[in-house]
Amino acid sequence: MSVPTSIKVFAPATVANVGCGYDVLGFPVEKYGDTIKLELRDDDRLVVQEIEGADGIPFETDLNVSTVSMNAFFDAFGDRRGFDVFIDKNIPPGSGLGSSASSSVAAVYALNEYLGIPFTKKELIAFAMEGERAASSKPHADNVAPSLLGGFTIIRSYDPLDVFGIPSPSELRVTVIYPHIEVKTSDAKKMLRSQVKLSDAVRQWGNVAGMVSGLILGDFDLIGRSLQDVIVEPVRSILIPYYEEIKSIALDQGALGFNISGSGPSMFALTRSEKTATAIRKDANEFLSERGIDSMVFTSRINGEGAKVV
Amino acid sequence: MSVPTSIKVFAPATVANVGCGYDVLGFPVEKYGDTIKLELRDDDRLVVQEIEGADGIPFETDLNVSTVSMNAFFDAFGDRRGFDVFIDKNIPPGSGLGSSASSSVAAVYALNEYLGIPFTKKELIAFAMEGERAASSKPHADNVAPSLLGGFTIIRSYDPLDVFGIPSPSELRVTVIYPHIEVKTSDAKKMLRSQVKLSDAVRQWGNVAGMVSGLILGDFDLIGRSLQDVIVEPVRSILIPYYEEIKSIALDQGALGFNISGSGPSMFALTRSEKTATAIRKDANEFLSERGIDSMVFTSRINGEGAKVV
Numbered sequence: 001m002s003v004p005t006s007i008k009v010f011a012p013a014t015v016a017n018v019g020c021g022y023d024v025l026g027f028p029v030e031k032y033g034d035t036i037k038l039e040l041r042d043d044d045r046l047v048v049q050e051i052e053g054a055d056g057i058p059f060e061t062d063l064n065v066s067t068v069s070m071n072a073f074f075d076a077f078g079d080r081r082g083f084d085v086f087i088d089k090n091i092p093p094g095s096g097l098g099s100s101a102s103s104s105v106a107a108v109y110a111l112n113e114y115l116g117i118p119f120t121k122k123e124l125i126a127f128a129m130e131g132e133r134a135a136s137s138k139p140h141a142d143n144v145a146p147s148l149l150g151g152f153t154i155i156r157s158y159d160p161l162d163v164f165g166i167p168s169p170s171e172l173r174v175t176v177i178y179p180h181i182e183v184k185t186s187d188a189k190k191m192l193r194s195q196v197k198l199s200d201a202v203r204q205w206g207n208v209a210g211m212v213s214g215l216i217l218g219d220f221d222l223i224g225r226s227l228q229d230v231i232v233e234p235v236r237s238i239l240i241p242y243y244e245e246i247k248s249i250a251l252d253q254g255a256l257g258f259n260i261s262g263s264g265p266s267m268f269a270l271t272r273s274e275k276t277a278t279a280i281r282k283d284a285n286e287f288l289s290e291r292g293i294d295s296m297v298f299t300s301r302i303n304g305e306g307a308k309v310v
Numbered sequence: 311m312s313v314p315t316s317i318k319v320f321a322p323a324t325v326a327n328v329g330c331g332y333d334v335l336g337f338p339v340e341k342y343g344d345t346i347k348l349e350l351r352d353d354d355r356l357v358v359q360e361i362e363g364a365d366g367i368p369f370e371t372d373l374n375v376s377t378v379s380m381n382a383f384f385d386a387f388g389d390r391r392g393f394d395v396f397i398d399k400n401i402p403p404g405s406g407l408g409s410s411a412s413s414s415v416a417a418v419y420a421l422n423e424y425l426g427i428p429f430t431k432k433e434l435i436a437f438a439m440e441g442e443r444a445a446s447s448k449p450h451a452d453n454v455a456p457s458l459l460g461g462f463t464i465i466r467s468y469d470p471l472d473v474f475g476i477p478s479p480s481e482l483r484v485t486v487i488y489p490h491i492e493v494k495t496s497d498a499k500k501m502l503r504s505q506v507k508l509s510d511a512v513r514q515w516g517n518v519a520g521m522v523s524g525l526i527l528g529d530f531d532l533i534g535r536s537l538q539d540v541i542v543e544p545v546r547s548i549l550i551p552y553y554e555e556i557k558s559i560a561l562d563q564g565a566l567g568f569n570i571s572g573s574g575p576s577m578f579a580l581t582r583s584e585k586t587a588t589a590i591r592k593d594a595n596e597f598l599s600e601r602g603i604d605s606m607v608f609t610s611r612i613n614g615e616g617a618k619v620v
Contacts (some may be wrong), residue, residue: 024516156520157513162535166523194508198541201511203467205518206334210466212522213476225472231508 007114011106011307012150013091014098015174015268016142018037019058019227020207020261024155026098026146027168028303029176033147034089034102035310036066038110041082046070052239053089065100065131066107072130073108077118093135094182096262098143105129105147109307121148121306123190125163143262150306152215169218172302173277175255177246177284178266179295183239191235200230220256220272227257227270242291246284253279274299316349318423321416321617322460324408325399325484325578326452329537329569330517334465336408336456337478339486339610343457344399344412345620346376348420351392356380362408364397375410375441376417379460382440383418387428393421403445404492406572408453414441415457419617431458431616435473453572460616462525479528482612483587485565487556487594488576489605493549501545530566530582537567537580550575552601556594563589586611 012028041047046067047057061067066085074080085107093099108127112119119127125145133139134272145163147151156162210226213219237243237260246267250258254276255269271277288295322338351357356377358369371377376395384390396416403409418437422429429437435455443449455473456463466472520536523529547553547570556577560568563584565579581587587609598605 021515023512023517024519070477081522154516154519156516156532156536162520162523164520164523164529166527192508195505196508198502198504198506198510201506201514201541202333204511205331205515206464208515208518209331209334209464209522210472210474212519213474213526216523219474222466222474226466231511232481289420294571 006037007038007110008035008310009106009110009113009307011037011102011109011147012303012309014143014146015176015261016098016146016231017229017232017260017262018211019229019233019257020204020211021154022204022229022232023140023142024208025152025211026142027152028150028306029174029298030144030303031300032091032097032298034080034087034091034099034106036088036103036106036110037086038107038114039086044080044082046082047084048087051085051089052087053107054092057087057089057093063134065135066103068134069104069108069128069131070111072127073119073124074109076127077115081115095178096183096260096264096266097176097178098147098262099133100138100145100269101128101147104128105144105307107131109148110309113309115236122163123147124148126161146201146306148306149303151302154212156290166212166216168215168302169220171272173271173274173285173299174302175250175277175280175297175299176261176266176269177268177288177297179241179288179293181265181293182263183263192232192241196231203230223270224256227259229259233260236260236264240267241293242287243267246287249283249287250280253283255280316347317420318345318347318619318620319416319420319423319617321412321419321457322613323412324453324456325486325571326408326456327539327542327570327572328519328521329539329543329567330514331464332514332539332542333450333452334518335462335521336452337462338456338460338613338616339484339608340406342401342608344397344401344409344416346398346413346416346420347416348393348424349396349397351394351422354390354392356392357394358397359394360396361399362397363558364402364532367397367403368398373444375414375445378444379414379418379438379441380421381416382437383429383434386437387425391425405488406493406570406574406576407486407488408457408572410441410445411438411453411457414438415454415617417441419458420619423619430472434458436471456616459618460614461612464522476522476526476528478525478612479530479582481582483581483584483609484563485560485579485581485587485590485594485607485609486571486576487578487598487605487607489551489553489598489603491575491603493574501549502542506541513540533580537569539569543569546570546574550577551603552597553577556597559593559597560590563593565590
């Protein structure tokens with residue numbers, strides 16, 4: 001019996017923050033994300049051979065998020081192997097859809113599967129977070145964790161890392177609207193003040209309580225009422241052209257709620273049916289086309305599975 | 311058939327804030343709370359005839375929280391009736407256990423039952439909140455709502471008021487430790503800064519997400535990990551003598567978590583069994599007795615019913 005010498009993994013793009021859940025809540029979409037193929041080498045080096053679908057991503061092993069994450073994996077695993085790495089990105093960096101997280105997750109998930117699953121999915125989070133550190137200097141987990149685990153995922157704490165999934169209603173759909181405009185995460189982060197009003201913080205955690213309850217209990221109205229963000233959206237939405245107009249389009253079509261995905265410029269609407277999600281997709285697409293803004297707009301279920309071998 | 315001319319209602323004491331859930335989360339206990347009897351009068355006046363169990367509570371109709379709440383009820387109901395009001399308090403004001411809320415809730419619940427239930431329980435919240443406004447100048451709902459509705463109750467929003475209950479595991483127990491030391495809510499409020507660090511706010515809403523998930527999904531470990539408060543406890547616990555020692559006693563005995571009830575001085579420990587709750591009760595009682603601090607320490611289930619006719 002011959003041992004396979006390669007493995008190919010898909011890791012989904014993710015919507016993070018999810019309105020009130022800044023830095024703590026995220027979920028993956030179904031079809032979009034990165035695919036990474038690893039091919040065993042004769043030596044113990046990691047070599048990025050190919051990056052498709054996005055420009056400007058570094059091939060250097062200590063800068064590329066996939067190989068940075070793989071190195072973190074090997075540091076914990078001990079027994080180092082060499083791989084050629086082939087990266088197929090269909091969500092570019094700077095989208096607000098967890099592009100770097102998809103690459104990091106696909107890499108460590110592939111490695112883990114190839115090596116006989118020495119780590120749990122939750123253990124892989126820490127390795128993929130090293131890729132996030134390389135991409136943005138902050139090792140955040142709100143894209144990495146849902147991309148790995150699937151489903152709505154909560155980062156309760158970073159120190160110690162405490163991550164868990166919650167159920168959500170199967171009817172739930174998302175429309176993702178990604179206008180091809182660059183918003184750098186570092187700029188978006190800068191816009192946030194380091195202090196917030198206690199009264200705003202209380203409103204935010206009231207909404208977090210509502211959002212989590214609504215998702216677990218399948219209460220769509222509660223999800224809709226809770227999908228608000230009094231802290232981040234007011235400042236970050238300024239960076240996204242036509243944000244308010246697109247939000248109105250979504251809410252007019254019956255979206256449960258609407259917000260910025262990650263640090264933008266992608267936006268998302270949650271809906272309780274494919275029909276509503278599709279109507280929003282069409283209207284938003286038309287609106288952006290008319291204004292000459294190139295964009296990618298799609299609908300999806302919540303991806304309940306996360307990263308997987310393909 | 312004679313129409314009854316009186317009604318008697320019990321409304322439970324409540325633990326508010328519940329660690330991370332400052333201003334948004336509360337639950338009622340079982341046996342402790344206020345009992346109010348209303349007796350129909352010939353005129354349309356409200357007259358507080360008797361207040362047992364606590365000193366210094368005003369008899370004046372525009373100051374007493376029960377009659378203030380009843381007046382708010384009548385303002386909405388229209389058809390005014392007169393009642394003699396007999397109040398039996400077994401949780402005194404300033405305990406941190408929602409004393410004023412119990413009186414307000416018992417009064418409006420009694421009135422509603424007497425008049426043939428013209429309002430839903432949720433509608434009564436707004437009337438009882440007027441009692442809270444009279445007691446503390448702020449019409450908060452995190453004692454009133456759980457005392458009325460029973461169970462863990464979330465105040466998602468105050469404007470508009472949005473309140474809902476969530477399930478919690480039946481095994482859950484609480485030990486309440488009420489040292490007879492006065493902490494004025496107004497003093498406790500003053501200690502809170504109007505601005506908080508964004509990073510602390512994020513930790514807090516991560517814990518809120520964990521707490522709510524843990525309660526609904528029956529995950530005791532998650533409840534324990536989430537029952538933390540990085541914003542309010544650090545400043546308010548200073549006002550409570552031996553706070554850290556009593557917290558250690560509870561955690562050493564296996565409490566899931568420990569925090570301040572309302573604005574103190576009462577404290578509470580959540581446990582996953584009556585046995586642990588009782589062990590904490592005994593140890594805390596002994597600790598406080600040895601130091602000559604008069605106190606009331608009791609265990610309870612989560613009261614799933616809320617206010618009721620007795």
